[in-house]
Amino acid sequence: MKLLTEEEKNGVYKAIFNRRDIRSFLKTPIPDEKLYALLEAAHSAPSVGFMQPWNFIIIQKEETKQALAKIVEKERRALAIHFEGTNRELTFLDLKIAGILEAPVTICVTCNPFSAGDHVLGRNSIPETDIMSTSCAIQNMWLAAYAEGLAMGWVSFYKKSDVRSLLNIPYHIDPIALLSVGYTEHYPDRPLLEIHQWEKRQQLENMIFNDQWKDS
Numbered sequence: 001m002k003l004l005t006e007e008e009k010n011g012v013y014k015a016i017f018n019r020r021d022i023r024s025f026l027k028t029p030i031p032d033e034k035l036y037a038l039l040e041a042a043h044s045a046p047s048v049g050f051m052q053p054w055n056f057i058i059i060q061k062e063e064t065k066q067a068l069a070k071i072v073e074k075e076r077r078a079l080a081i082h083f084e085g086t087n088r089e090l091t092f093l094d095l096k097i098a099g100i101l102e103a104p105v106t107i108c109v110t111c112n113p114f115s116a117g118d119h120v121l122g123r124n125s126i127p128e129t130d131i132m133s134t135s136c137a138i139q140n141m142w143l144a145a146y147a148e149g150l151a152m153g154w155v156s157f158y159k160k161s162d163v164r165s166l167l168n169i170p171y172h173i174d175p176i177a178l179l180s181v182g183y184t185e186h187y188p189d190r191p192l193l194e195i196h197q198w199e200k201r202q203q204l205e206n207m208i209f210n211d212q213w214k215d216s
């Protein structure tokens with residue numbers, strides 16, 4: 001194992017603790033080599049049976065972004081019904097949940113459950129490990145974006161069928177995430193949902209059990 005210097009170690013933790021989900025972007029283009037660095041970071045993620053189930057669709061065309069934004073807005077309105085008449089209705093309607101139109105690039109990350117055939121080491125016991133692996137790739141990309149001075153926002157408000165038909169994705173491939181990437185002038189030091197008093201970070205101590213599950 002190659003040990004990190006104290007400074008490098010602090011850098012890793014700094015990225016982990018300060019990375020944020022961002023929904024406001026500048027139109028400034030992203031240099032190709034930076035975009036590629038994010039994809040390399042994603043592709044270096046662990047995956048069950050080393051199946052590497054991910055693909056990355058890089059979306060930069062204005063008309064595709066507009067169509068994606070419509071799909072997301074449709075889903076946001078559908079979800080808003082669930083908060084109607086509750087004390088969260090106004091907060092939900094106020095929340096910005098995507099920056100697809102502003103961000104210069106949106107990356108659709110997909111997961112192919114069959115990328116390594118029917119029998120993938122470790123996946124037969126827990127089929128969701130393909131999606132778990134893809135999530136590892138996304139987190140790598142998120143941290144790399146932070147390291148590159150780029151902001152990233154994960155958008156999951158959409159019907160998979162809508163995204164499949166817009167991006168020509170075959171029915172057996174899962175569009176796992178829409179990731180907006182770009183520069184920003186607003187990089188908060190706390191989660192936006194915490195700032196908007198939607199949710200707060202739980203006490204770590206309450207998440208840790210010893211030896212067995214403990215009901216609170």
Ligand SMILES: Cc1cc2nc3c(=O)[nH]c(=O)nc-3n(C[C@H](O)[C@H](O)[C@H](O)COP(=O)(O)O)c2cc1C
Pocket residue numbers: 019020021022023096097098154155156157190191192193
């Ligand atoms: C699987 C997943 C899906 C998410 N989907 C959305 C989304 O659709 N819209 C959004 O605004 N944020 C989305 N987020 C971001 C979370 O709201 C955010 O990570 C959380 O509030 C904590 O904030 P932080 O990432 O800045 O620490 C998603 C995050 C994850 C991990």
